[in-house]
Amino acid sequence: MNQSSLSGMWRAMVSRDLTLAMRRRADVLTTLFFFIIVVSLFPLGVSPEMELLRSIAPGVIWVAALLASMLSLGRLFSDDFQDGTLEQMLLLPQPLSVLVLAKVFAHWLVSGLPLVLLSPLLGMQLGLDSDGIVLMMVTLLLGTPVLSLIGAVGAALTLGVRGGGVLVSLLVLPLYIPVLIFGTGAVDAATSGMDYEGHLSLLGAFLVLSVVLTPLGTAAALRISVE
Amino acid sequence: MVSENAIAWYHFSSPKNFYPLAGRLIPWFWGLAVILLVVGLYMSFFVAPTDYKQGESYRIIFVHVPAAWMSMFIYLVMAAYAIIGLTWKLRMAEMMASALAPTGAMFTFLALWTGAFWGKPTWGAYWVWDARLTSELILLFLYIGYMSLQSAIDDPRRAARASALLAIVGVINLPVIYWSVKWWNTLHQGASVSPTMAPKMASIMITTMLVMTFAFWMYTIAVVLMRARRVILERERQTSWVMEMVNADPQAEMKK
Amino acid sequence: MLQVRELECVRGDHRLFTGLNFQLRGGELLRLRGSNGSGKTSLLRTVCGLLEPTEGEVLWNGENIRRQRDEFNSALLYLGHHNGIKSELTAFENLRLGSALSGGGVSDEQIYDALEKIGLGGREDLPTQVLSQGQKRRVALSRLLLSEAPLWVLDEPFTALDVGAVDRLARLVEAHLKKGNMVMFTTHQEVDLRAGTLREVSLDS
Numbered sequence: 001m002n003q004s005s006l007s008g009m010w011r012a013m014v015s016r017d018l019t020l021a022m023r024r025r026a027d028v029l030t031t032l033f034f035f036i037i038v039v040s041l042f043p044l045g046v047s048p049e050m051e052l053l054r055s056i057a058p059g060v061i062w063v064a065a066l067l068a069s070m071l072s073l074g075r076l077f078s079d080d081f082q083d084g085t086l087e088q089m090l091l092l093p094q095p096l097s098v099l100v101l102a103k104v105f106a107h108w109l110v111s112g113l114p115l116v117l118l119s120p121l122l123g124m125q126l127g128l129d130s131d132g133i134v135l136m137m138v139t140l141l142l143g144t145p146v147l148s149l150i151g152a153v154g155a156a157l158t159l160g161v162r163g164g165g166v167l168v169s170l171l172v173l174p175l176y177i178p179v180l181i182f183g184t185g186a187v188d189a190a191t192s193g194m195d196y197e198g199h200l201s202l203l204g205a206f207l208v209l210s211v212v213l214t215p216l217g218t219a220a221a222l223r224i225s226v227e
Numbered sequence: 228m229v230s231e232n233a234i235a236w237y238h239f240s241s242p243k244n245f246y247p248l249a250g251r252l253i254p255w256f257w258g259l260a261v262i263l264l265v266v267g268l269y270m271s272f273f274v275a276p277t278d279y280k281q282g283e284s285y286r287i288i289f290v291h292v293p294a295a296w297m298s299m300f301i302y303l304v305m306a307a308y309a310i311i312g313l314t315w316k317l318r319m320a321e322m323m324a325s326a327l328a329p330t331g332a333m334f335t336f337l338a339l340w341t342g343a344f345w346g347k348p349t350w351g352a353y354w355v356w357d358a359r360l361t362s363e364l365i366l367l368f369l370y371i372g373y374m375s376l377q378s379a380i381d382d383p384r385r386a387a388r389a390s391a392l393l394a395i396v397g398v399i400n401l402p403v404i405y406w407s408v409k410w411w412n413t414l415h416q417g418a419s420v421s422p423t424m425a426p427k428m429a430s431i432m433i434t435t436m437l438v439m440t441f442a443f444w445m446y447t448i449a450v451v452l453m454r455a456r457r458v459i460l461e462r463e464r465q466t467s468w469v470m471e472m473v474n475a476d477p478q479a480e481m482k483k
Numbered sequence: 484m485l486q487v488r489e490l491e492c493v494r495g496d497h498r499l500f501t502g503l504n505f506q507l508r509g510g511e512l513l514r515l516r517g518s519n520g521s522g523k524t525s526l527l528r529t530v531c532g533l534l535e536p537t538e539g540e541v542l543w544n545g546e547n548i549r550r551q552r553d554e555f556n557s558a559l560l561y562l563g564h565h566n567g568i569k570s571e572l573t574a575f576e577n578l579r580l581g582s583a584l585s586g587g588g589v590s591d592e593q594i595y596d597a598l599e600k601i602g603l604g605g606r607e608d609l610p611t612q613v614l615s616q617g618q619k620r621r622v623a624l625s626r627l628l629l630s631e632a633p634l635w636v637l638d639e640p641f642t643a644l645d646v647g648a649v650d651r652l653a654r655l656v657e658a659h660l661k662k663g664n665m666v667m668f669t670t671h672q673e674v675d676l677r678a679g680t681l682r683e684v685s686l687d688s
Contacts, residue, residue, distance in 0.1 A: 005586040008583055008586070009583065009584050009586070011583075012580055012583035012584050013584065016569075016572075016580050019571075019572070019576075020569060020571055020572070023571045024571065079569075082565075083565055083566070083567065083568065083569065083570065084563055084564070084565025084566060084567035084568075085565075085567050085568070085569060087533060087561075087563055087565065087567060088561070088567040088581070089584070090533060091531060091532070091533070091556050091559060091561055092556060092584055092585055093552075093553045093554070093556040093557035093585065093586065094553070094584070094585075094586070095553070099584075153392075153396055157376060157389050157392065157393060158376070158379070161376075161379045161380055162379060163379060164379075167375055167376060167379055170368070170371060170372045170375050170376075171372040171375075171376060171393060173368070174365050174368040174369055174372065174404070175396070175397070175400050175404075177365060177404050177407060177408070178400075178403050178404055178407035181407045181408070181410070181411045182407065185411065185414065206403075213399070217392065217395075217396055220392055221389065221392055224385060224388045224389050224392065225385070225389065226533060227382075227384075227385055227533065227534050227535065381495070382494070382495055383495075384493070384537075464496070465493075465496055465497075465498060
């Protein structure tokens, strides 16, 4: 196994999944609109009062991001599973976990990154100030990859299982809780003038840990599910 | 001695040998569970003194705390069996892991339920977002996820291995979740129904809790062995030894 | 050399086969026989390492394939029930992607050449979803022309192919065997293959 073939594989995998996503743009946009709609429902359901909305804004945006990223998990492996390309991936000489990481990265680019870029708009809707908005973006930037990485394990485990879409939410949502706590905690701390660097470094630590560990779990889960 | 133990271990890790052994052990564990439970309940209600602040209602902790301990501990044991089952491909370990889950979920539910009853007289509300209760709730979600995944997959081998992997992922996350929730709770200064009330908890209380915990343990082992036997019959039904046993003894189906 | 030792496969409640032994050397062609549901596909998938056997092992050059996955995988080309091609991508893109993922080393000319030879000339740049069943199968089969892998495992490679394509594939298999390589396959069709030593394993008991 040499370096160049590994990086060649990485590039091939990422560009493949991005190309596929571009040819099925509607799927990507659905998740994005879901995110926007969920957040927009809160003022209607709770109250249009800005003071109240501001205080719940981080939690609302984060929970919506959690749900949106979970919804998009279905696409991660199921198409490849159905047309047999996943089977071929398991038979590649390259380590499966690196391949998985490339796939999750591509998935995050089309499902997680748009959420990050869109969050200022929603933050403004809910009356967050500029500091809060910037921090919202930073926490989402650190946190959404973790969601994709953890979610990949759940998506791999529920591959081809009946009711897999709902089941995956049962499996991964409890595991998303630490990210939710520290993601919203950072924004809350910033808006109330407290120190938030600790939260960010913890989110960073979650990201590093999940980059290292979850691809191994996902690879093992894929091998079990493809049997 | 060591090698003999290893042989015994290996011997009983085969479902065929485990099945009759479990059958012989089950009545003993039931007996111990009943005795310990009677002793524990007697101590909880009649021996342990009335709390000077909370009156009689505090006695629910003699169920709540052991149930909470058991719920966490069972998850750890389950994950340990899952690791053993996946690494050494021991079917028996896989079956034990899946047999533990319903009991673990039951104790988690019991801890939540008794926690609510403890909260009502103490805080005036059935549910408060206290760190311990919230963690228990998340643990219940983890158990439910494990059991749903297992029942959603038709092939028993894939079901066992997939849920084993999920248990391992869960057990790695559990400390992070627990600690995050604790931190979240202190930040928001939530109410606490932590039952460690007096700085010097009377030693009789600790003893009572331990007796109750052992009672729960014995109950768990008895129930899990029974469940494991049922799983063995189901998963090994095409093997010759199960067929022989079922044919030779028409009662075997009922005895399970 | 591929060796199968005391292999057993259980799917759900069914024991498909047990105590299966055979080996495959260079230049040998192994045809798997068996009725529907006898476990042909399961055996092929077990040999590839996709399916874990309940008992026994599969050895490649004397070592269990699970202990040398990268080495074995680079020696293996598996063609399953599914074509393993993305319907949104063109035939050319599919093949280029496949070669890039498995380590590269195939030029664009070689890919066009392979597609030409397999009878897809002029259709290289159509998304594969507009191709017919047989043409999709040919896209998958063009991998055989681009790969250097000594072991081919083919699950029903002749289905959906017309007479001409069946013949072309048969010549391809013969050429592969003449180079001293191995092929293991199943088929319901009678195909005339004249190279290599033919061995048969039957799963019907």
